[in-house]
Amino acid sequence: MTHAITLPKVDGTIEAYRLIGTPVGRPDRPPRFNRIAYAAAHVVSDPLRDSDPWGSPAIDWERTMAFRHHLWGLGFKIAEAMDTSQRGMGLDWAGAQELIRRSLAEARHVPGADLACGAGTDHLPAADARSLDDVVRAYETQMAFVEAHGGRTIMMASRALARVARSADDYRTVYRRILSQAKDKVILHWLGSMFDPQLAGYWGSDDFDKALETVLSIIAENSDKVEGIKISLLDNTKEIALRRRLPPGVLCYTGDDFNYADLIEDGPDGYSHALLGIFDAVAPQASLALATLADGRQDEFRKVLAPTVPLSRKIFETPTQYYKAGVVFLAWLNGHQNHFTMPAGMQSARGILHYCDVFRLADQANVLDQPELALSRMESFVAVNGGR
Template identity: 60%
Template sequence: MALKLILPTAAGALQPYVLSGNEPVQPARGTRFDRIAYSAAHVVADPLAPADPWLQPALDWDATIAYRQRLWSLGLGVAEAMDTAQRGMGLDWPTSLQLIRRSLDAARDVPGALIASGCGTDHLAPEDVKSVDDVIRGYEDQMAAIEALGGRLIVMASRALARVARGPQDYERVYGRILSQARQPVILHWLGEMFDPALAGYWGSADVDTAMETALGVIAAHAAKVDGIKISLLDKDREIAMRRRLPAGVRMYTGDDFNYAELIAGDGFGSEPTHGGSDALLGIFDAIAPAASAALGELACGRVDRFHAILGPTVPLSRHIFAAPTRLYKTGVVFMAWVNGHQQHFSMVGGQQSARSLPHLAELFRLADAAGLLEQPELAVRRMKSLLAVHGIDA
């Protein structure tokens, strides 16, 4: 019997919806990739913690680590304590460092587990940051703490640097100092203002092309210390242009949650293998992990058509999750984990489960069904009905 329920529309009406009956995407066991693929992983809040959820982050550590173990089991790496984990958006630095420590400990029990961790300046009080020297010290504090745990670094874009820098030379100074000290090659992180308005004008210019020249100059000057750069500008043409200009061996990690399928597939252009297609460091891979794993496995086998057949249907879902205001995408990611049974509740750090409307979540449910991403359809329907009931809808 077909599964069905009542769902709200964007116009505020209620309409019956019958599930497609599509088989959930299932990657083959032991899938191997020819791309490096990190999933920026979300955290699972603890709704039973006696804390004010708007002010104090409280995590369910067992469920949070179990989700990372799931990602590793699918062949995906974990980009830890990034914005998908609500880093700087509800998750403070002490909790982030504990998260990094616990994830690194868990990774040691998983052969081949890939993990890199966000290093930033979010522990600095805005009123205490007067100069780029303060920013450097902030980066160095987190860098030392993560490296002491044996972690690899993702050098995150800094709100503090964006606020105090007076031009490209300040970015060159900060990144030059940090890269020169790194124990092993790092991933740089360029997050567009659509993800975080406080990062407007990053790299010292509001003009993206000018900013890109600065970033490329920093990378060229320290190429041996740069594994790659993740850019999240939602501009595929600029990503491709930058990818083609990276030094030999430096990877482009796509952070484009609108165009990731074609960017990962690549165009084969360039003498460097890593410049003909992007690797990945994506928030959407948290929500579409089985499809991402299955598609990357097909790509590694040269079955490009199958890659697109699996990953293509996930793109409308991703564009919906990351719709403006883009910074609220975490709500959709956690919603997907909940309806698929990977956590027992739809609660988030900072109460962010309320950041998206019920019609938005209903459309997300439809798109997940169409893409074969409802892993347990009966459970997904029950949980969606429970959410609708909270909003007074008898589905």
């Protein structure tokens, strides 16, 4: 089979594109890393049962759980039921509860498997939130569910809190009340408005320096309950500014899908651990890179991981909140599911030219695990979507 395909280009022409990538092999056993590495994992739709994809999407639980095994086998921890799983964009709280319950149960049967679960306020529509007490009760409901099933909590950013808070002190109040109740240490979640426009002004200010002071004061006041903080602002200078000022023992988790390679590697400003949606899409490459970094082979780490960065920047391009579509597109091309269908029809959030660029960049980053399958599926996708 010739590894070539005809793809449309942004200027309206078409090109004959020939695959050049080399798939990355799987390790015999999960490798050990010297960074904590969470992959935020997607969910798989069941298109044959999906009669109401916007209101009540059907989830293919067998394939969804199989993908978690794929990540665990590559050495990753899983950040469960996060925005990569379409929380608030197709997966409601009822679906998230089932996802959390199933994943925690599944992990108990996998040696070394680990995960932390997103607890937020998304069952409370932001428009219905009237007070800080409403937000606190919503957080309590979700954190209690995670803990009741033996899970650890990632305290997700709250649209409802962004709506009702009037000052930085309101954020301090809510976080103090929730963290004081946590059984275990919690990972905080600083998600920028590029990922969710409804989070604009989070921590009480649109000014980064003011928001940073609020975050640091919350962590300092509750340091015995904070494992770390994930920061997703797509700005490495802001992440480093936070990282430098965290108290001892509190970890910085990069959520920067533009600059993760540099932020994870050792540098003059230290390093970040990782909690990334892009690890879902490039898991074999990220696993190999992290294993070589743990072996002290930084040049090899860069060689493996650096080519995935242009791919990630394409997947997470503006409007960034639609990055989930590119992540699931690659899961389909790589044979992890037999369709490209997403909860709420999110596959329609990007156009064919975007997906063609993702295909090219995935090949160039060695991300296409089964080239012939990916080529066949891409040919069908282009034909169905008017690319030729």
